[in-house]
Amino acid sequence: MPRTIPVIENIMNANDQLAAANRALLDTRAVFGVNILASPGAGKTSLILRTIESLSKDVRMAVVEGDTAPVTIDADKINALGVPAVQINTGGQCHLDAVMLQAALPRLNLDALDCLIVENVGNLICTADFQLGTHINVLIASVPEGDDKPYKYPAIYRGVQALIINKIDLLPYVPFDMAYFQRGVGALNPGLVTFPLSCRTSEGLENWTTWLSEQALRNRPG
Amino acid sequence: MHELSITESILEIALRHAEQAGAAQVTDIHLVIGQLATIVDDSVQFYWDMISQKTPAEHARLHFRRIPAELECQTCGQRYGLADTDLACPNCTSLSFHILTGEEFYMEAIDVEDQAAL
Numbered sequence: 001m002p003r004t005i006p007v008i009e010n011i012m013n014a015n016d017q018l019a020a021a022n023r024a025l026l027d028t029r030a031v032f033g034v035n036i037l038a039s040p041g042a043g044k045t046s047l048i049l050r051t052i053e054s055l056s057k058d059v060r061m062a063v064v065e066g067d068t069a070p071v072t073i074d075a076d077k078i079n080a081l082g083v084p085a086v087q088i089n090t091g092g093q094c095h096l097d098a099v100m101l102q103a104a105l106p107r108l109n110l111d112a113l114d115c116l117i118v119e120n121v122g123n124l125i126c127t128a129d130f131q132l133g134t135h136i137n138v139l140i141a142s143v144p145e146g147d148d149k150p151y152k153y154p155a156i157y158r159g160v161q162a163l164i165i166n167k168i169d170l171l172p173y174v175p176f177d178m179a180y181f182q183r184g185v186g187a188l189n190p191g192l193v194t195f196p197l198s199c200r201t202s203e204g205l206e207n208w209t210t211w212l213s214e215q216a217l218r219n220r221p222g
Numbered sequence: 223m224h225e226l227s228i229t230e231s232i233l234e235i236a237l238r239h240a241e242q243a244g245a246a247q248v249t250d251i252h253l254v255i256g257q258l259a260t261i262v263d264d265s266v267q268f269y270w271d272m273i274s275q276k277t278p279a280e281h282a283r284l285h286f287r288r289i290p291a292e293l294e295c296q297t298c299g300q301r302y303g304l305a306d307t308d309l310a311c312p313n314c315t316s317l318s319f320h321i322l323t324g325e326e327f328y329m330e331a332i333d334v335e336d337q338a339a340l
Binding site: 009015155 | 224226227228231232234235236239240243245249252253258260308309310317318319327328329330331332333334335336
């Protein structure tokens, strides 16, 4: 006889539970986890490199690089700055998930770290659904992408704890209505801490690195 | 593209509940998807047909119950749905809202058979 079994289970449950386990591991080692989200070309790697240049004297950092293809271009640049980088090849998948980060964590000496930066795959849709277990999600929007992105990709704007507006040096050359952009952001994520900056000219960069450093070192023992 | 991972989760949840209930075969899976959840039904169905092969859930029918988004304006109290990307209140144009429904994404039930089809 056919029968119906009530389920009522969130489809993202399995990922969310693994993310919680990743978070617990980072917490026991006092490592602050940062998940960097953006579309391709918004400046994820540039921001990470500039952040390392600015902070690596004071904050012990490592980077997990999510890439859809087995190219080590980004990881090589990070290693060149003397910071450990672990590459996750997603095999074409459009996002990192908690399982992939869980597999990457044993490849790092967490006891020697204050801050772990995860560079997610460049994507504004799929990455929004998969928590990794980091302490914050940071979204990079960039001026040339256009000012309508909060309206088109509301889910990712709602799920982040900090927003970077990169490439502000291009504002004089690109039609980007900052008020319109921020109106959308304000609707989706009221009070979101926002850092307009340029990785190229360094304008505004220090506001971000100071804030991140405070977040990362807040829990350092001793 | 993230529908592949999501479809794998759907299979795992359905098989686990079927096994707990001692069922031999899953015939139907009832999913609830809010308008704001970025899930494409057709894409889930496409992956489902591939990954459910040779499992007790092979040939199970997927049913998608869509929940429309409903927002409540925090300025004037108006409740409104979403027709496009405009999130503003149609009554007072405020952008201060609370999401009442539309973010759901869960499995509400499965239909099972106690004996596998011959």
